[in-house]
Amino acid sequence: MKSTLSKINAWLHLWLGLISGLIVVIVSITGCILVFEEDIYKIIQPFRLSPPEAKAVMLPPSALIKSAEAAFPGIELRSLTYHGEGESAEVSFHSDSTLWIDPYTAQVRGISDHEDFFHLMESGHTTLWLPVAIGRQFVIYGTLVFGILVITGMVLWWPKKWNRHNIRNAFRVNWKAKLKRVNYDLHNVWGFYPLIPVVFIIFSGLFMGLGWVMKSAYWVASGGKLVPMYYVPSSDTTQVAATPLMQVLDQVWKFSVAELADHNSPALILGIPDEKDESVYVYTNTEGPHYQIHYFDQFTGRQLKGTGMDVDKFNEANGGDRLRRINYSLHVGSLWGIPSKIIYFLASLVAASLPITGFIIWWGKKSKKLKPAIRTSKALA
Structure with a gap:
Protein backbone atom coordinates (compact mmCIF):
# COMPACT_ATOMS: atom_id res chain seq x y z
CA MET A 1 0.00 0.00 0.00
CA GLU A 38 9.81 50.26 -5.95
CA ASP A 39 13.46 50.31 -4.87
CA ILE A 40 14.71 50.29 -8.47
CA TYR A 41 12.23 53.00 -9.47
CA LYS A 42 13.71 55.34 -6.86
CA ILE A 43 17.15 54.82 -8.43
CA ILE A 44 16.26 55.14 -12.10
CA GLN A 45 13.58 57.79 -11.53
CA PRO A 46 15.06 60.16 -8.91
CA PHE A 47 12.12 62.54 -9.36
CA ARG A 48 10.16 60.17 -7.09
CA LEU A 49 12.17 61.61 -4.19
CA SER A 50 11.76 65.13 -2.80
CA PRO A 51 14.12 65.75 0.13
CA PRO A 52 12.56 68.49 2.27
CA GLU A 53 14.40 71.63 3.30
CA ALA A 54 14.68 72.49 6.99
CA LYS A 55 11.29 72.98 8.69
CA ALA A 56 9.44 72.33 5.41
CA VAL A 57 5.82 71.21 5.73
CA MET A 58 3.70 69.33 3.23
CA LEU A 59 1.25 71.36 1.19
CA PRO A 60 -2.47 70.52 1.06
CA PRO A 61 -4.06 68.71 -1.91
CA SER A 62 -5.44 71.92 -3.49
CA ALA A 63 -1.90 73.27 -4.02
CA LEU A 64 -0.62 70.06 -5.57
CA ILE A 65 -3.72 69.60 -7.74
CA LYS A 66 -3.35 73.16 -9.01
CA SER A 67 0.18 72.35 -10.24
CA ALA A 68 -1.00 69.06 -11.74
CA GLU A 69 -3.83 70.73 -13.66
CA ALA A 70 -1.40 73.33 -14.98
CA ALA A 71 0.92 70.57 -16.23
CA PHE A 72 -1.90 68.46 -17.72
CA PRO A 73 -4.76 70.85 -18.55
CA GLY A 74 -8.05 69.20 -19.41
CA ILE A 75 -7.13 65.71 -18.14
CA GLU A 76 -9.31 64.41 -15.32
CA LEU A 77 -7.58 63.58 -12.05
CA ARG A 78 -8.10 60.20 -10.39
CA SER A 79 -6.18 60.28 -7.10
CA LEU A 80 -3.44 61.99 -5.12
CA THR A 81 -0.93 59.98 -3.10
CA TYR A 82 1.29 61.30 -0.34
CA HIS A 83 4.06 58.70 -0.04
CA GLY A 84 5.70 60.05 3.09
CA GLU A 85 8.63 62.14 4.27
CA GLY A 86 11.19 62.86 1.57
CA GLU A 87 9.14 61.36 -1.26
CA SER A 88 7.31 63.06 -4.08
CA ALA A 89 3.52 63.10 -4.15
CA GLU A 90 1.93 61.06 -6.94
CA VAL A 91 -0.92 62.41 -9.04
CA SER A 92 -2.79 59.85 -11.13
CA PHE A 93 -4.94 60.82 -14.09
CA HIS A 94 -7.42 58.89 -16.19
CA SER A 95 -4.52 58.15 -18.54
CA ASP A 96 -1.28 56.14 -18.63
CA SER A 97 0.82 59.01 -17.28
CA THR A 98 1.59 59.78 -13.64
CA LEU A 99 2.80 63.14 -12.38
CA TRP A 100 5.27 63.46 -9.50
CA ILE A 101 5.16 66.67 -7.47
CA ASP A 102 7.28 67.98 -4.64
CA PRO A 103 4.82 67.96 -1.69
CA TYR A 104 6.73 70.81 0.00
CA THR A 105 6.90 73.26 -2.93
CA ALA A 106 4.23 71.97 -5.39
CA GLN A 107 6.84 71.98 -8.17
CA VAL A 108 6.52 69.27 -10.80
CA ARG A 109 9.39 66.78 -10.35
CA GLY A 110 8.76 64.44 -13.27
CA ILE A 111 6.39 62.32 -15.32
CA SER A 112 6.31 58.54 -15.55
CA ASP A 113 4.58 56.29 -18.05
CA HIS A 114 2.59 53.29 -16.87
CA GLU A 115 3.58 51.31 -19.96
CA ASP A 116 7.20 50.56 -19.03
CA PHE A 117 9.44 47.55 -18.35
CA SER A 222 -11.78 35.48 11.81
CA GLY A 223 -13.06 32.65 13.99
CA GLY A 224 -15.97 31.60 11.79
CA LYS A 225 -17.11 34.91 10.30
CA LEU A 226 -18.16 35.40 6.66
CA VAL A 227 -16.49 37.92 4.38
CA PRO A 228 -18.31 41.25 4.88
CA MET A 229 -20.07 42.92 1.99
CA TYR A 230 -18.49 46.10 0.69
CA TYR A 231 -20.63 49.20 0.94
CA VAL A 232 -19.34 52.53 -0.35
CA PRO A 233 -21.52 55.41 0.94
CA SER A 234 -22.68 58.14 -1.44
CA SER A 235 -22.38 61.89 -1.10
CA ASP A 236 -25.50 63.94 -0.37
CA THR A 237 -26.35 65.50 -3.75
CA THR A 238 -28.77 67.92 -2.10
CA GLN A 239 -25.71 69.72 -0.69
CA VAL A 240 -24.02 70.37 -4.07
CA ALA A 241 -23.33 74.05 -3.35
CA ALA A 242 -22.19 73.56 0.25
CA THR A 243 -18.36 73.67 -0.02
CA PRO A 244 -15.99 73.73 -3.05
CA LEU A 245 -14.37 70.35 -3.69
CA MET A 246 -10.81 71.64 -3.26
CA GLN A 247 -11.67 72.99 0.16
CA VAL A 248 -13.25 69.68 1.14
CA LEU A 249 -10.16 67.78 -0.03
CA ASP A 250 -7.92 70.03 2.07
CA GLN A 251 -10.14 69.51 5.12
CA VAL A 252 -10.24 65.75 4.62
CA TRP A 253 -6.45 65.61 4.19
CA LYS A 254 -5.74 67.59 7.34
CA PHE A 255 -8.22 65.54 9.34
CA SER A 256 -6.82 62.25 7.98
CA VAL A 257 -3.21 63.07 8.83
CA ALA A 258 -4.02 64.47 12.28
CA GLU A 259 -6.82 62.22 13.51
CA LEU A 260 -7.03 59.04 11.45
CA ALA A 261 -3.47 57.99 10.67
CA ASP A 262 -1.56 55.87 13.18
CA HIS A 263 1.63 57.54 14.43
CA ASN A 264 0.61 60.67 12.49
CA SER A 265 1.66 59.03 9.22
CA PRO A 266 1.55 61.32 6.15
CA ALA A 267 1.35 58.36 3.74
CA LEU A 268 -2.15 58.26 2.29
CA ILE A 269 -4.14 58.01 -0.93
CA LEU A 270 -6.86 60.58 -1.58
CA GLY A 271 -9.45 59.56 -4.16
CA ILE A 272 -10.98 62.35 -6.24
CA PRO A 273 -14.64 61.66 -7.13
CA ASP A 274 -15.76 61.54 -10.78
CA GLU A 275 -19.51 61.63 -10.22
CA LYS A 276 -21.69 63.92 -8.09
CA ASP A 277 -22.95 61.10 -5.87
CA GLU A 278 -19.48 59.66 -5.21
CA SER A 279 -17.75 60.07 -1.89
CA VAL A 280 -14.15 61.07 -1.32
CA TYR A 281 -12.19 58.02 -0.21
CA VAL A 282 -8.97 58.12 1.78
CA TYR A 283 -6.57 55.25 2.43
CA THR A 284 -4.43 56.07 5.47
CA ASN A 285 -1.21 54.35 6.64
CA THR A 286 -0.50 53.14 3.11
CA GLU A 287 3.20 52.49 3.78
CA GLY A 288 2.33 49.02 5.13
CA PRO A 289 -0.42 46.50 5.85
CA HIS A 290 -2.01 48.73 8.52
CA TYR A 291 -3.86 50.73 5.85
CA GLN A 292 -7.48 51.73 6.46
CA ILE A 293 -10.13 53.24 4.19
CA HIS A 294 -12.35 56.19 5.12
CA TYR A 295 -15.18 57.93 3.24
CA PHE A 296 -16.25 61.58 3.23
CA ASP A 297 -19.06 63.54 1.62
CA GLN A 298 -17.56 65.53 -1.28
CA PHE A 299 -19.86 68.51 -0.64
CA THR A 300 -19.73 68.85 3.13
CA GLY A 301 -16.59 66.95 4.17
CA ARG A 302 -18.68 64.95 6.65
CA GLN A 303 -17.25 61.53 7.43
CA LEU A 304 -19.40 58.66 6.17
CA LYS A 305 -19.64 55.03 7.25
CA GLY A 306 -18.77 52.24 4.84
CA THR A 307 -18.38 48.50 5.30
CA GLY A 308 -15.80 45.96 4.18
CA MET A 309 -12.57 44.31 5.31
CA ASP A 310 -10.52 47.50 5.59
CA VAL A 311 -12.80 50.05 7.29
CA ASP A 312 -11.70 49.33 10.89
CA LYS A 313 -8.36 50.16 12.45
CA PHE A 314 -5.90 47.33 11.92
CA ASN A 315 -5.43 46.79 15.66
CA GLU A 316 -9.19 46.59 16.16
CA ALA A 317 -9.96 44.42 13.11
CA ASN A 318 -10.63 40.68 13.33
CA GLY A 319 -8.11 38.09 12.11
CA GLY A 320 -9.76 37.77 8.69
CA ASP A 321 -9.65 41.51 8.04
CA ARG A 322 -6.00 41.63 9.13
CA LEU A 323 -5.13 38.71 6.86
CA ARG A 324 -6.81 40.47 3.93
CA ARG A 325 -4.80 43.63 4.56
CA ILE A 326 -1.48 41.90 5.15
CA ASN A 327 -1.89 39.57 2.16
CA TYR A 328 -0.34 41.80 -0.51
CA SER A 329 2.73 42.50 1.64
CA LEU A 330 2.94 38.77 2.30
CA HIS A 331 2.90 38.12 -1.45
CA VAL A 332 5.54 40.64 -2.50
CA GLY A 333 7.83 40.22 0.51
CA SER A 334 7.67 43.79 1.78
CA LEU A 335 6.67 42.98 5.38
CA TRP A 336 10.16 43.49 6.81
CA GLY A 337 11.70 45.69 4.14
CA ILE A 338 14.90 44.79 2.28
CA PRO A 339 15.73 41.63 4.31
CA SER A 340 12.40 39.97 3.47
CA LYS A 341 12.63 41.16 -0.14
CA ILE A 342 16.02 39.46 -0.50
CA ILE A 343 14.56 36.24 0.91
CA TYR A 344 11.62 36.41 -1.50
Whole structure:
Protein backbone atom coordinates (compact mmCIF):
# COMPACT_ATOMS: atom_id res chain seq x y z
CA MET A 1 0.00 0.00 0.00
CA LYS A 2 2.79 2.39 0.95
CA SER A 3 4.66 1.59 -2.26
CA THR A 4 1.52 2.26 -4.33
CA LEU A 5 0.97 5.63 -2.67
CA SER A 6 4.62 6.52 -3.27
CA LYS A 7 4.27 5.67 -6.95
CA ILE A 8 1.10 7.76 -7.25
CA ASN A 9 2.82 10.68 -5.52
CA ALA A 10 5.84 10.42 -7.83
CA TRP A 11 3.56 10.17 -10.88
CA LEU A 12 1.60 13.27 -9.80
CA HIS A 13 4.79 15.19 -9.14
CA LEU A 14 6.19 14.33 -12.56
CA TRP A 15 3.18 15.06 -14.74
CA LEU A 16 1.88 18.07 -12.86
CA GLY A 17 5.40 19.46 -13.05
CA LEU A 18 5.57 18.92 -16.81
CA ILE A 19 2.14 20.51 -17.29
CA SER A 20 2.76 23.61 -15.16
CA GLY A 21 6.53 23.99 -15.59
CA LEU A 22 6.57 26.84 -18.09
CA ILE A 23 3.95 28.79 -16.13
CA VAL A 24 5.96 28.43 -12.91
CA VAL A 25 9.16 29.59 -14.63
CA ILE A 26 7.55 32.72 -16.11
CA VAL A 27 5.63 33.68 -12.95
CA SER A 28 8.67 33.09 -10.72
CA ILE A 29 11.17 34.98 -12.89
CA THR A 30 8.87 37.98 -13.29
CA GLY A 31 8.19 37.81 -9.55
CA CYS A 32 11.95 38.01 -8.90
CA ILE A 33 12.13 41.21 -10.91
CA LEU A 34 9.03 42.77 -9.33
CA VAL A 35 10.26 42.21 -5.75
CA PHE A 36 12.55 45.25 -5.99
CA GLU A 37 10.31 47.30 -8.29
CA GLU A 38 9.81 50.26 -5.95
CA ASP A 39 13.46 50.31 -4.87
CA ILE A 40 14.71 50.29 -8.47
CA TYR A 41 12.23 53.00 -9.47
CA LYS A 42 13.71 55.34 -6.86
CA ILE A 43 17.15 54.82 -8.43
CA ILE A 44 16.26 55.14 -12.10
CA GLN A 45 13.58 57.79 -11.53
CA PRO A 46 15.06 60.16 -8.91
CA PHE A 47 12.12 62.54 -9.36
CA ARG A 48 10.16 60.17 -7.09
CA LEU A 49 12.17 61.61 -4.19
CA SER A 50 11.76 65.13 -2.80
CA PRO A 51 14.12 65.75 0.13
CA PRO A 52 12.56 68.49 2.27
CA GLU A 53 14.40 71.63 3.30
CA ALA A 54 14.68 72.49 6.99
CA LYS A 55 11.29 72.98 8.69
CA ALA A 56 9.44 72.33 5.41
CA VAL A 57 5.82 71.21 5.73
CA MET A 58 3.70 69.33 3.23
CA LEU A 59 1.25 71.36 1.19
CA PRO A 60 -2.47 70.52 1.06
CA PRO A 61 -4.06 68.71 -1.91
CA SER A 62 -5.44 71.92 -3.49
CA ALA A 63 -1.90 73.27 -4.02
CA LEU A 64 -0.62 70.06 -5.57
CA ILE A 65 -3.72 69.60 -7.74
CA LYS A 66 -3.35 73.16 -9.01
CA SER A 67 0.18 72.35 -10.24
CA ALA A 68 -1.00 69.06 -11.74
CA GLU A 69 -3.83 70.73 -13.66
CA ALA A 70 -1.40 73.33 -14.98
CA ALA A 71 0.92 70.57 -16.23
CA PHE A 72 -1.90 68.46 -17.72
CA PRO A 73 -4.76 70.85 -18.55
CA GLY A 74 -8.05 69.20 -19.41
CA ILE A 75 -7.13 65.71 -18.14
CA GLU A 76 -9.31 64.41 -15.32
CA LEU A 77 -7.58 63.58 -12.05
CA ARG A 78 -8.10 60.20 -10.39
CA SER A 79 -6.18 60.28 -7.10
CA LEU A 80 -3.44 61.99 -5.12
CA THR A 81 -0.93 59.98 -3.10
CA TYR A 82 1.29 61.30 -0.34
CA HIS A 83 4.06 58.70 -0.04
CA GLY A 84 5.70 60.05 3.09
CA GLU A 85 8.63 62.14 4.27
CA GLY A 86 11.19 62.86 1.57
CA GLU A 87 9.14 61.36 -1.26
CA SER A 88 7.31 63.06 -4.08
CA ALA A 89 3.52 63.10 -4.15
CA GLU A 90 1.93 61.06 -6.94
CA VAL A 91 -0.92 62.41 -9.04
CA SER A 92 -2.79 59.85 -11.13
CA PHE A 93 -4.94 60.82 -14.09
CA HIS A 94 -7.42 58.89 -16.19
CA SER A 95 -4.52 58.15 -18.54
CA ASP A 96 -1.28 56.14 -18.63
CA SER A 97 0.82 59.01 -17.28
CA THR A 98 1.59 59.78 -13.64
CA LEU A 99 2.80 63.14 -12.38
CA TRP A 100 5.27 63.46 -9.50
CA ILE A 101 5.16 66.67 -7.47
CA ASP A 102 7.28 67.98 -4.64
CA PRO A 103 4.82 67.96 -1.69
CA TYR A 104 6.73 70.81 0.00
CA THR A 105 6.90 73.26 -2.93
CA ALA A 106 4.23 71.97 -5.39
CA GLN A 107 6.84 71.98 -8.17
CA VAL A 108 6.52 69.27 -10.80
CA ARG A 109 9.39 66.78 -10.35
CA GLY A 110 8.76 64.44 -13.27
CA ILE A 111 6.39 62.32 -15.32
CA SER A 112 6.31 58.54 -15.55
CA ASP A 113 4.58 56.29 -18.05
CA HIS A 114 2.59 53.29 -16.87
CA GLU A 115 3.58 51.31 -19.96
CA ASP A 116 7.20 50.56 -19.03
CA PHE A 117 9.44 47.55 -18.35
CA PHE A 118 7.96 46.78 -14.95
CA HIS A 119 4.44 46.95 -16.36
CA LEU A 120 5.56 44.39 -18.96
CA MET A 121 6.89 42.16 -16.16
CA GLU A 122 3.66 42.59 -14.18
CA SER A 123 1.67 41.57 -17.23
CA GLY A 124 3.76 38.42 -17.56
CA HIS A 125 3.41 37.71 -13.85
CA THR A 126 -0.38 38.01 -13.82
CA THR A 127 -1.44 36.93 -17.32
CA LEU A 128 1.61 35.38 -19.07
CA TRP A 129 1.24 38.20 -21.66
CA LEU A 130 -1.97 36.55 -22.86
CA PRO A 131 -5.44 38.14 -22.99
CA VAL A 132 -6.41 38.86 -19.38
CA ALA A 133 -9.41 36.51 -19.22
CA ILE A 134 -7.31 33.57 -20.44
CA GLY A 135 -3.90 34.34 -18.98
CA ARG A 136 -5.19 35.06 -15.49
CA GLN A 137 -6.78 31.61 -15.30
CA PHE A 138 -3.55 29.97 -16.45
CA VAL A 139 -1.62 31.79 -13.72
CA ILE A 140 -4.15 31.08 -10.94
CA TYR A 141 -4.51 27.38 -11.63
CA GLY A 142 -0.83 27.04 -12.48
CA THR A 143 -0.15 28.42 -8.99
CA LEU A 144 -2.62 25.95 -7.50
CA VAL A 145 -0.84 23.08 -9.27
CA PHE A 146 2.50 24.42 -8.02
CA GLY A 147 1.10 24.25 -4.49
CA ILE A 148 0.31 20.55 -5.04
CA LEU A 149 3.82 20.08 -6.43
CA VAL A 150 5.29 21.53 -3.24
CA ILE A 151 3.38 18.92 -1.20
CA THR A 152 4.29 15.97 -3.44
CA GLY A 153 7.87 17.24 -3.61
CA MET A 154 8.12 17.29 0.18
CA VAL A 155 6.90 13.69 0.27
CA LEU A 156 9.59 12.70 -2.25
CA TRP A 157 12.26 14.67 -0.39
CA TRP A 158 11.47 13.27 3.05
CA PRO A 159 14.24 10.80 4.06
CA LYS A 160 13.06 7.24 4.69
CA LYS A 161 15.48 7.03 7.59
CA TRP A 162 16.91 9.99 9.47
CA ASN A 163 20.47 8.72 9.63
CA ARG A 164 23.61 10.77 9.01
CA HIS A 165 23.97 9.69 5.36
CA ASN A 166 20.36 10.52 4.41
CA ILE A 167 20.38 13.80 6.30
CA ARG A 168 23.54 14.88 4.48
CA ASN A 169 22.00 14.01 1.11
CA ALA A 170 18.74 15.79 1.98
CA PHE A 171 20.34 19.08 3.04
CA ARG A 172 23.55 19.37 1.04
CA VAL A 173 24.38 19.71 -2.67
CA ASN A 174 27.29 17.46 -3.64
CA TRP A 175 29.14 19.90 -5.87
CA LYS A 176 31.97 17.40 -6.49
CA ALA A 177 29.67 14.81 -8.04
CA LYS A 178 28.91 14.42 -11.73
CA LEU A 179 26.74 17.02 -13.41
CA LYS A 180 23.73 14.72 -13.42
CA ARG A 181 23.94 14.28 -9.62
CA VAL A 182 24.51 18.00 -9.07
CA ASN A 183 21.35 18.75 -11.07
CA TYR A 184 19.42 16.21 -8.98
CA ASP A 185 20.65 17.83 -5.76
CA LEU A 186 19.76 21.30 -7.04
CA HIS A 187 16.21 20.09 -7.58
CA ASN A 188 15.89 17.98 -4.43
CA VAL A 189 17.91 19.98 -1.88
CA TRP A 190 17.34 23.54 -3.06
CA GLY A 191 13.66 22.82 -3.41
CA PHE A 192 13.49 22.42 0.38
CA TYR A 193 15.25 25.56 1.65
CA PRO A 194 12.84 28.24 0.31
CA LEU A 195 9.82 26.19 1.40
CA ILE A 196 8.35 28.73 3.87
CA PRO A 197 8.47 31.86 1.65
CA VAL A 198 7.29 29.82 -1.35
CA VAL A 199 4.28 28.61 0.65
CA PHE A 200 3.51 32.22 1.63
CA ILE A 201 3.79 33.33 -2.01
CA ILE A 202 1.52 30.52 -3.24
CA PHE A 203 -1.08 31.02 -0.51
CA SER A 204 -1.23 34.81 -0.88
CA GLY A 205 -1.48 34.48 -4.68
CA LEU A 206 -4.36 32.03 -4.39
CA PHE A 207 -5.95 34.28 -1.74
CA MET A 208 -6.08 37.05 -4.34
CA GLY A 209 -7.06 34.81 -7.25
CA LEU A 210 -9.54 32.23 -5.94
CA GLY A 211 -12.65 33.31 -4.09
CA TRP A 212 -13.06 30.01 -2.24
CA VAL A 213 -9.50 30.22 -0.90
CA MET A 214 -10.04 33.78 0.31
CA LYS A 215 -13.41 32.98 1.92
CA SER A 216 -12.09 29.83 3.59
CA ALA A 217 -8.98 31.56 4.94
CA TYR A 218 -11.06 34.50 6.13
CA TRP A 219 -13.49 32.17 7.92
CA VAL A 220 -10.65 30.41 9.73
CA ALA A 221 -8.70 33.58 10.59
CA SER A 222 -11.78 35.48 11.81
CA GLY A 223 -13.06 32.65 13.99
CA GLY A 224 -15.97 31.60 11.79
CA LYS A 225 -17.11 34.91 10.30
CA LEU A 226 -18.16 35.40 6.66
CA VAL A 227 -16.49 37.92 4.38
CA PRO A 228 -18.31 41.25 4.88
CA MET A 229 -20.07 42.92 1.99
CA TYR A 230 -18.49 46.10 0.69
CA TYR A 231 -20.63 49.20 0.94
CA VAL A 232 -19.34 52.53 -0.35
CA PRO A 233 -21.52 55.41 0.94
CA SER A 234 -22.68 58.14 -1.44
CA SER A 235 -22.38 61.89 -1.10
CA ASP A 236 -25.50 63.94 -0.37
CA THR A 237 -26.35 65.50 -3.75
CA THR A 238 -28.77 67.92 -2.10
CA GLN A 239 -25.71 69.72 -0.69
CA VAL A 240 -24.02 70.37 -4.07
CA ALA A 241 -23.33 74.05 -3.35
CA ALA A 242 -22.19 73.56 0.25
CA THR A 243 -18.36 73.67 -0.02
CA PRO A 244 -15.99 73.73 -3.05
CA LEU A 245 -14.37 70.35 -3.69
CA MET A 246 -10.81 71.64 -3.26
CA GLN A 247 -11.67 72.99 0.16
CA VAL A 248 -13.25 69.68 1.14
CA LEU A 249 -10.16 67.78 -0.03
CA ASP A 250 -7.92 70.03 2.07
CA GLN A 251 -10.14 69.51 5.12
CA VAL A 252 -10.24 65.75 4.62
CA TRP A 253 -6.45 65.61 4.19
CA LYS A 254 -5.74 67.59 7.34
CA PHE A 255 -8.22 65.54 9.34
CA SER A 256 -6.82 62.25 7.98
CA VAL A 257 -3.21 63.07 8.83
CA ALA A 258 -4.02 64.47 12.28
CA GLU A 259 -6.82 62.22 13.51
CA LEU A 260 -7.03 59.04 11.45
CA ALA A 261 -3.47 57.99 10.67
CA ASP A 262 -1.56 55.87 13.18
CA HIS A 263 1.63 57.54 14.43
CA ASN A 264 0.61 60.67 12.49
CA SER A 265 1.66 59.03 9.22
CA PRO A 266 1.55 61.32 6.15
CA ALA A 267 1.35 58.36 3.74
CA LEU A 268 -2.15 58.26 2.29
CA ILE A 269 -4.14 58.01 -0.93
CA LEU A 270 -6.86 60.58 -1.58
CA GLY A 271 -9.45 59.56 -4.16
CA ILE A 272 -10.98 62.35 -6.24
CA PRO A 273 -14.64 61.66 -7.13
CA ASP A 274 -15.76 61.54 -10.78
CA GLU A 275 -19.51 61.63 -10.22
CA LYS A 276 -21.69 63.92 -8.09
CA ASP A 277 -22.95 61.10 -5.87
CA GLU A 278 -19.48 59.66 -5.21
CA SER A 279 -17.75 60.07 -1.89
CA VAL A 280 -14.15 61.07 -1.32
CA TYR A 281 -12.19 58.02 -0.21
CA VAL A 282 -8.97 58.12 1.78
CA TYR A 283 -6.57 55.25 2.43
CA THR A 284 -4.43 56.07 5.47
CA ASN A 285 -1.21 54.35 6.64
CA THR A 286 -0.50 53.14 3.11
CA GLU A 287 3.20 52.49 3.78
CA GLY A 288 2.33 49.02 5.13
CA PRO A 289 -0.42 46.50 5.85
CA HIS A 290 -2.01 48.73 8.52
CA TYR A 291 -3.86 50.73 5.85
CA GLN A 292 -7.48 51.73 6.46
CA ILE A 293 -10.13 53.24 4.19
CA HIS A 294 -12.35 56.19 5.12
CA TYR A 295 -15.18 57.93 3.24
CA PHE A 296 -16.25 61.58 3.23
CA ASP A 297 -19.06 63.54 1.62
CA GLN A 298 -17.56 65.53 -1.28
CA PHE A 299 -19.86 68.51 -0.64
CA THR A 300 -19.73 68.85 3.13
CA GLY A 301 -16.59 66.95 4.17
CA ARG A 302 -18.68 64.95 6.65
CA GLN A 303 -17.25 61.53 7.43
CA LEU A 304 -19.40 58.66 6.17
CA LYS A 305 -19.64 55.03 7.25
CA GLY A 306 -18.77 52.24 4.84
CA THR A 307 -18.38 48.50 5.30
CA GLY A 308 -15.80 45.96 4.18
CA MET A 309 -12.57 44.31 5.31
CA ASP A 310 -10.52 47.50 5.59
CA VAL A 311 -12.80 50.05 7.29
CA ASP A 312 -11.70 49.33 10.89
CA LYS A 313 -8.36 50.16 12.45
CA PHE A 314 -5.90 47.33 11.92
CA ASN A 315 -5.43 46.79 15.66
CA GLU A 316 -9.19 46.59 16.16
CA ALA A 317 -9.96 44.42 13.11
CA ASN A 318 -10.63 40.68 13.33
CA GLY A 319 -8.11 38.09 12.11
CA GLY A 320 -9.76 37.77 8.69
CA ASP A 321 -9.65 41.51 8.04
CA ARG A 322 -6.00 41.63 9.13
CA LEU A 323 -5.13 38.71 6.86
CA ARG A 324 -6.81 40.47 3.93
CA ARG A 325 -4.80 43.63 4.56
CA ILE A 326 -1.48 41.90 5.15
CA ASN A 327 -1.89 39.57 2.16
CA TYR A 328 -0.34 41.80 -0.51
CA SER A 329 2.73 42.50 1.64
CA LEU A 330 2.94 38.77 2.30
CA HIS A 331 2.90 38.12 -1.45
CA VAL A 332 5.54 40.64 -2.50
CA GLY A 333 7.83 40.22 0.51
CA SER A 334 7.67 43.79 1.78
CA LEU A 335 6.67 42.98 5.38
CA TRP A 336 10.16 43.49 6.81
CA GLY A 337 11.70 45.69 4.14
CA ILE A 338 14.90 44.79 2.28
CA PRO A 339 15.73 41.63 4.31
CA SER A 340 12.40 39.97 3.47
CA LYS A 341 12.63 41.16 -0.14
CA ILE A 342 16.02 39.46 -0.50
CA ILE A 343 14.56 36.24 0.91
CA TYR A 344 11.62 36.41 -1.50
CA PHE A 345 13.92 37.17 -4.43
CA LEU A 346 16.05 34.08 -3.72
CA ALA A 347 12.97 31.94 -3.08
CA SER A 348 11.41 32.98 -6.41
CA LEU A 349 14.70 32.33 -8.19
CA VAL A 350 14.88 28.81 -6.78
CA ALA A 351 11.20 28.25 -7.65
CA ALA A 352 11.96 29.23 -11.25
CA SER A 353 14.82 26.72 -11.38
CA LEU A 354 12.81 23.73 -10.12
CA PRO A 355 10.84 23.03 -13.34
CA ILE A 356 14.11 23.27 -15.30
CA THR A 357 16.12 20.92 -13.09
CA GLY A 358 13.09 18.63 -12.83
CA PHE A 359 12.75 18.48 -16.61
CA ILE A 360 16.45 17.61 -16.95
CA ILE A 361 16.02 14.76 -14.44
CA TRP A 362 12.99 13.45 -16.36
CA TRP A 363 14.70 13.78 -19.74
CA GLY A 364 17.76 11.94 -18.46
CA LYS A 365 15.65 9.02 -17.23
CA LYS A 366 13.69 8.99 -20.49
CA SER A 367 16.86 8.92 -22.58
CA LYS A 368 18.27 6.12 -20.43
CA LYS A 369 15.17 3.99 -21.12
CA LEU A 370 15.25 4.75 -24.83
CA LYS A 371 18.88 3.67 -25.41
CA PRO A 372 18.37 -0.07 -24.70
CA ALA A 373 15.27 -0.08 -26.90
CA ILE A 374 17.26 1.50 -29.77
CA ARG A 375 20.06 -1.05 -29.39
CA THR A 376 17.55 -3.92 -29.39
CA SER A 377 15.82 -2.65 -32.53
CA LYS A 378 19.17 -2.28 -34.31
CA ALA A 379 20.18 -5.81 -33.33
CA LEU A 380 16.91 -7.24 -34.63
CA ALA A 381 17.38 -5.38 -37.88
